[in-house]
Amino acid sequence: xxxxxxxxxxxxxxxxxxxxxxxxxxxxxxxxxxxxxxxxxxxxxxxxxxxxxxxxxxxxxxxxxxxxxxxxxxxxxxxxxxxxxxxxxxxxxxxxxxxxxxxxxxxxxxxxxxxxxxxxxxxxxxxxxxxxxxxxxxxxxxxxxxxxxxxxxxxxxxxxxxxxxxxxxxxxxxxxxxxxxxxxxxxxxxxxxxxxxxxxxxxxxxxxxxxxxxxxxxxxxxxxxxxxxxxxxxxxxxxxxxxxxxxxxxxxxxxxxxxxxxxxxxxxxxxxxxxxxxxxxxxxxx
Numbered sequence: 001x002x003x004x005x006x007x008x009x010x011x012x013x014x015x016x017x018x019x020x021x022x023x024x025x026x027x028x029x030x031x032x033x034x035x036x037x038x039x040x041x042x043x044x045x046x047x048x049x050x051x052x053x054x055x056x057x058x059x060x061x062x063x064x065x066x067x068x069x070x071x072x073x074x075x076x077x078x079x080x081x082x083x084x085x086x087x088x089x090x091x092x093x094x095x096x097x098x099x100x101x102x103x104x105x106x107x108x109x110x111x112x113x114x115x116x117x118x119x120x121x122x123x124x125x126x127x128x129x130x131x132x133x134x135x136x137x138x139x140x141x142x143x144x145x146x147x148x149x150x151x152x153x154x155x156x157x158x159x160x161x162x163x164x165x166x167x168x169x170x171x172x173x174x175x176x177x178x179x180x181x182x183x184x185x186x187x188x189x190x191x192x193x194x195x196x197x198x199x200x201x202x203x204x205x206x207x208x209x210x211x212x213x214x215x216x217x218x219x220x221x222x223x224x225x226x227x228x229x230x231x232x233x234x235x236x237x238x239x240x241x242x243x244x245x246x247x248x249x250x251x252x253x254x255x256x257x258x259x260x261x262x263x264x265x266x267x268x269x270x271x272x273x274x275x276x277x278x279x280x281x282x283x284x285x286x
Contacts, residue, residue: 002150002230002237003286005029005060007141011133012069013126019069020122022130024053026138028284029061038066045124049131056135058236059286064131080113142286149281150231160248160274161224167255167267168217174261175211179204213255220251238285245279 011022034050041049053062091102182204186195227244230237252275256268 004145009134009137013129
């Protein structure tokens with residue numbers, strides 16, 4: 001079944017203050033564009049996350065936010081023993097060699113001897129699990145919205161098929177009307193002069209050939225069938241659907257350019273309107 005490109009997912013892994021939360025928002029995009037923000041991660045973990053997302057989400061602009069439970073406020077305080085002993089040794093040497101006493105507090109501050117650091121360590125496996133869970137939720141939302149879009153596509157496609165069928169039924173009658181007008185106009189211009197029926201039949205045949213849209217209607221019906229088939233496949237179909245709707249537009253435009261009656265032109269306008277609505281919706285398909 002087709003999927004939408006938009007979706008949201010939330011995944012968690014781990015326990016306590018080290019619990020990792022992954023929030024993923026997917027929106028429309030021609031290609032896969034992954035944007036990661038939040039807690040700092042090493043390049044290896046970032047590559048792993050990108051690989052998971054590339055495999056599962058395939059296409060779209062993907063916003064990923066990574067954070068710890070409780071925003072990672074837990075910190076630990078560590079004392080730099082080696083630095084303290086080095087400074088203390090220098091102060092003693094100054095006092096011994098120069099007879100001057102220097103107070104430790106005058107030359108260093110707390111930040112020189114103490115270091116605050118986050119106690120949370122990022123577990124690569126937990127990080128991957130959180131992202132994987134978030135991706136699965138995105139996929140589920142994509143499928144749900146894709147199902148709704150599928151119903152809309154089928155409804156519009158059915159309408160297009162009905163309009164085309166009606167147009168095909170009316171074409172012979174509309175051509176007969178055109179032939180009668182053509183004959184009447186020729187008789188009017190000749191003003192009683194005998195008409196060469198063979199030559200007239202040839203001209204009418206030429207007009208009929210130029211106005212014939214059989215090839216266009218057959219191709220359009222084929223596009224409708226292919227479009228319907230693509231709505232049921234599991235693989236991404238957005239690009240192929242977009243190509244088909246462009247081909248439909250070309251065939252409809254050609255039918256319009258060959259049209260010679262208001263009734264046919266009216267059908268063509270409706271076909272173009274429905275096809276354009278399909279094209280707009282397809283931009284959201286994976």
